[in-house]
Amino acid sequence: MHNLRIFILLPFFILVSSCSTQEAAKKGAFFQWFEYQGRDSFYDENQLMDNEYFNPILSGFYPDPSVCKKGEDYFLVTSTFSFFPGVPVFHSTDLVNWKQIGHVLDRPSQLDITDQEISEGIFAPAISYNSHNDTFYMVTTFVGGNGNFLVKAKDPAGPWSDPIFIPEVPGIDPSLFFDDDGRAWIVNNGDPEGDPIYPGHKAIWIQEYDVEKDEMTGPRKMIVDGGHDISEKPIWIEGPHIYKVNGYYYLMAAEGGTAENHSEVIFRSRNVTGPYETFADNPILTQRNLPNDRENPVTSTGHADLIKFEDGSWWAVFLGCRPYLENHYNTGRETFLLPVSWTDGWPVILEPGKEVPLKVKSSHQLNEKQEGDFGLSGNFTIRDEFEDDSLALYWNFIRTPQNDWYDLEEGSLRLDFRGVTMREKKNPAFIGRRQQHKNFIATTEVTIASPNAGNRAGLVCFRTEANNYFLGVNFEHGELIAFVEKTTIRQGTPEKKRLAMKKTGLGADDSILLRVEGNGAFLDFSISEDHQNWEPLAEGQDASYLSTATAGGFVGTYIGMYAEGNE
Known part of the structure; x- marks a missing residue:
């Protein structure tokens, strides 16, 4: 009889155990899908003809572009600051249509960003290909970390090596x-030799690197002091690159700071270590001194890199910004592309007084967009x-994840409820993607x-810990509540301020759709x-609260899925 009782009760125990396992698996916030739609009017109103392309070629927060080539393949990287994984790698065969193929810094052993500010972390990565050992190199600065380092790889898609730090090289932008x-x-x-003689006085230095030993060698030498004309007190000469063309070494660098006075200047020498002469018609790229009321303005252009295409033409990738109001922009600093002309042996990206065009005619045949391209221009x-086993390459985390708090399961993305908030x-x-348009719907x-009452999840528009919006849901007294919150600063500490709330009448097993719509200076939450x-929940909210002009720093706005709570 005892054995019979066990036999009868066994299916019940199996059922209870199965239900318990399913209940445990269902803890968290489940996102069934996420959709982003760009709706900038310029791209709808201007159709591309044969061999035309739109600027920017990488829209949204893709700053400080650097490009190299191997054969007929081109590879490009950009800065990521305190987002993880670090440094996206893109591939192209025509310089216009790019596809992300990985990240350079995709392991915590390469990039452990734990307590850096959002605009610290990885600055100005520079990618190079060494044909002598068939190896790719990426050198960059970890601001707020251990300074300058490089990594290397045989395949730019990865894996890349762990960092090789070069403490002998101070400063930034190697x-x-x-x-x-x-x-x-x-x-x-x-820093220049001796004491700076004015605020923003910087210099460009050069030193040999031993490829066999992976270490610096020989003396360091200052090759540019201040900028193209030190009598004008130019500020923040930075982002240097060297090219060898027809027996000359060309040194190109950014100058003027990263805001509206940003520019690009060029020097040349017969010897790599100088002395370098300056181009009389510098800068070779800038948008300063142009009318503020011009249509479709691009501002803050600079931090460029040059590349020679297979047909012999030269091109420049550089950063720029697209403001929607005065100098407010949420898309961050983006990557643009323009042809380069040569005048009396000097390269010019854009003649003085000319505006950066948003539609450009290419001098060479453009290819079809690559399969798997997830939307980068227009x-x-x-x-x-969320049907794949891993996240798409455009998703990022805020800093380096220290444990597993998300999972992809049964066609959804699950986020754990954790006692860590976006205000810290x-x-x-938080798993987010870049805002790539002035006007968008997510x-x-x-x-x-x-x-549980403390468990909250939803959509977040994130710029910093102190500048963000949260369209979320949680349970209060057994009812699903939808709300909109804005993070503000009180006595130096970020805290949440509720802007709107609605009882939905939905239960624990019900899903709800959340939508944020950006229209230039305004955000609508529904x-x-x-x-x-x-149903509108909060309309006409101030989008400029997420702009660089208001929030400061060097990054752009991210939009993504978020959870916080007690489990």
Whole structure:
């Protein structure tokens, strides 16, 4: 009889155990999909003809571009500051249509950003290819960390090596140049010899790099003091690159700071270590002194890199910004592309007084967009159903994840409820993508499977710990509440301020749609309980609160999925 009782009760225990396991698996916030749609009017109103392309070629927060080539393949990287993984790597065969193929710094052993500010971290990565040992190099600065370092790889898609730090090189913005004889040189921004003679007085230095030993060698030498004309007190000479063309070594660098006075200047010498002469018609790229009321303005242009295409033409990638109001922009510093002309042996990216065009005619045949391109230029719609085993390459974390707090399961993205918030200088349960347009719609579907009062999840527009919006849901007294919050500063500490709230009448097993719509200077937040009809929750919110002009720093706005709570 005892054995019979066990036999009868066994299915019940199996059922209970199965239910318990399923309940445990259902803890967290589940996002069924996420969709981003760009809606800038310029790209709708201007159709591309044959061999035309839109600027920027990488829209959204992709600053400080650096480019190199191997054969007929081109590779480009940009800065990521305190977002992880660090330094996206893109591939192209025509310099216009790019596809991300990985990240340079995708392991915590390479990049452990734990308590850096959002605009610290990885500055100005420079990618180079050394044909003498068939190796790619990326050299950069870890601001707020251990300074300048390089990594290397045989395949730019990775894996890349762990960092090789070069403490002998102070300052920022190192770049590697490989000469015809196989010798390598690092140029970078640093303090001038002696005391600076005015605020922003910097210099460009050069030192040889031993490729065999992976270490610096020989003396350091200052090759540019101040900038193109020190009598004008130019500020922040930085972002240097060296090129060898027709027996000359050309040194190009940014100057004027990263705001509206940003520019690019050029020097040349018969010897890699100088002395360098300055181009009489510098700068070779800037948008300063142009009318503020011009249509479709691009500002803050600079931090360029040059590349020679296979047909012999020269091109420049550089950063710029697209403001929607005065100098407010949420898309951050973006990557643009323009052809380079040569005048009396000097390269010019854009003649003085000319505006950066948003539509450009290429001198060579452009290819079709690469398979797997997830939208980088013009208007596009990207929808992620979370059906793959890993996150798409455009998703990022805030700082380096220290543990596993997310999972992809059964066609959804699950985020754990953690006691870490986006208002702290930590690694919250946030997975976001760049805002790439002035006008956009971002939508997601979310279910809270752990209906505790402190568990909150939804969409976040994030700029810094102190500048963000949260369209979220949580349970209060057993009811699903939708709300909009804005993070503000009180007595020096970020805290949440509720802007709107609505009781939905939905239960723990019900999903809700959340939508944020950006229209230049304004943000509209809305919800859909029935997945068909939209109900405004907070309209006309100040988007400039997320802009560089208001929030400061060097990054752009991220939009993504977020959870915080007690489990």
